[in-house]
Amino acid sequence: MSVNVDVAPLPELADRSKTWRAPETSLGRSRERLAWLLVLPSLLVVAIVALYPLIETFRLSFTNTRLASTREPRSVGFDNYQTLLQEDAFRSALSHTVIFTISSVLLETLLGLAIALVIHSNFRGRGGVRTSMLVPWAIPTVVSASMWQWMYHDVFGVVNDILVNQLHVLNQKVAWLANPATALPAIIAVDVWKTTPFMALLLLAGLQLIPGDVYEASTVDGASKIQQFFQITLPLLKPALLVALIFRTLDAFRVFDVIYVMKQFASETMTVAVYARQQLIDLALLGRGSAAAVIIFLCIFSFVILYTRLIRVEEI
């Protein structure tokens, strides 16, 4: 996130990307018609499965509709949004989501980068390490969350057993998930455990694109390993890093499964996605739940705009 200096595109570049001129020849025009015809089916599919639900969610968020209720739904303007932003539960859900996103993405990026650098170097058994590294990522989240739930268990859990009985780091067993102070960090740890391999894999792909002769040249010029990392590796890895960050931030912001499995609707770990599910499904409040969903959508949408701008600057 330290790249905000060059966010704004240079004026002439922005101009170039905006200039689109209608084709002047008849061949050009018929080609354009064909192009539209060819993308039409996919546009239709997108409109039906993505655009329509999105518009419907926006519409519902301005009403007080309830599922299967005999109450007549009516338009309530911005009431739902106002209620949400004033409600402690939603505000704390929003702050949990931000904490979860920032800390999990930061840790995953740092650890993923370290791992990618290690497995990028040449050593015996590299193939085996690369494959085994992917195991956490391959396990479905619901399964790994249940597994960690048992590992964190206050009475039977292996985490307490190791820390208390084997290593004697702690004097007494901790209820990792029940204690409000440790619950969210414990869940973040699970997400980091699970997703770091994915991050490492994306970054490894980026590392492999950097040509080796750049390093040779800099060695000849007398650059140290640390200089090489900051002057060559990091700048050349930036496009891959940004793509990985986009994926992870968007994913982390919508986090639902790991939290729902481990803590359900407990207020100390509730994120906005869990909150939206509670409003929509459990409380049948389609209006307020849709408003929460719209807020998630807007947050993610602004992330996407920010990141795509960053990438565009990189490409140019």
Place this chain on the structure above:
Amino acid sequence: MHNDASSPVTRLLAESLSGQLSRRDILKRAGALGLSAPLVGVMLSAQAHVAAAQDASPVAGEPGSTIVVPEGLPTDLGGTTLNIILGQDGPVVPWEEAAVAKFSEATGISVNRTSGPESATERLAQYQQLLAAQASDVDAMMIDVIWPGILAAHAVDLSDAIGWQGAEYFERIVQNNTVGETLVGIPWYTDAGLLYFRTDLLEANGFEAPPETWTELEEMAQAIQDAERGQNPDFYGFVWQGAAYEGLTCDALEWQVSSGGGNIIETDLTVSVNNPQAIAAFERARGWVGTISPEGVTTYKEEDARGVWQAGNAAFMRNWPYAYSLGQAADSSIVDKFDVTLVPAGDGEGAQHADTLGGWQMMASAYSQNQPGAIAFCQYLTSRELQRSLAIEQSRLPTIVDLYDDQDVLEVNPFFAKLKDVFLGGAVARPSTQTSDLYNEVSTAYFTAVNEILTGQASDAAARVAQLAEQLEGIVSEL
């Protein structure tokens, strides 16, 4: 059947250990879950063990073999079809299929039985979607005891249908299921919160009877826990359900009603939760966390509590009747070492025993194209004969009063005898009927507040309860 789904793996393990599944079921479900070979091996050997033991018991035989078809079913509806949503996939399905087959045979109505989702919230969401669309695809369904208020607008009034056999159903449940003048569902089987206690440990520590009050329970739990900790550092006095979900509403309602703290929202829609007895009851429960109960109890659901209890690591447990037969299963480490009693009373003014009412009802959909058939099926499934069979084969608690005096039922489920009075008197209904379709909002606000008090996130219980009362006033004002 309980208010939320535990993990499929735990559930499969529990069911196979208690011998409720066939070998084939275990293999099929374990395969679907991708379980490891050693674990499946454990399940299969346990299943074989229990199956052998069950063969010797009087209940053995084909599922549904104890079903007697009641007289008086309509015979003029032959050729019509019904679609019914019943229990989740699991041990009850073969019995239900047998019951459905016998109904079809007797009436000529063909019935398609579908399993509902495992989690009660998912099931309610599915029903709400179907009913909101006024779908005629479903003619009748089983509904939870807290749903009559939510689903009343979509139900056929069954108040004339319930009396067809002249059976006496528990008045409290019928009242709970009645919204305005409409009987939304006929009670099918019921549930109530119970206190499980270890007879052997009580005796060893010089206690002659199970606790009558919460104070007695605290003393006993502490004494037994102190004594047991020597050999078993993981031993706890009392386990219950403290996670932020519907189950906590049930537990916390018992604490406050038993202390004379009212019913959260009374039948006239007065919000009564903000009173000293209720606050004291929540504070008392907060005192258990980390002392006589594990610190993790604030994340426990039914199956978590049962896990600790059935491993022999707890002196007392609050749970539903289903844990009884599982505790007596061959793999349990506490076979014949426990018994059940009423949930303790408080000790102040207005103190009483309070056991939260659970259970399921049969509802006929207002959008059914075959309402006479749907009503007949609800009558059939809730009839005396079918409830008796369900009690004998599946240990489900009947809703017809005199079945608690039936010798065959009591032989298989001796603890039923104690429960008759609970349903006649002490069982406490959650405030679902009066809050109708807003009950889930009420319950969510309530269990969130209580969970925050238990975990210490809300350090001032009185202030949190005052805030809860305000939230509830807001919800009630929408009614």
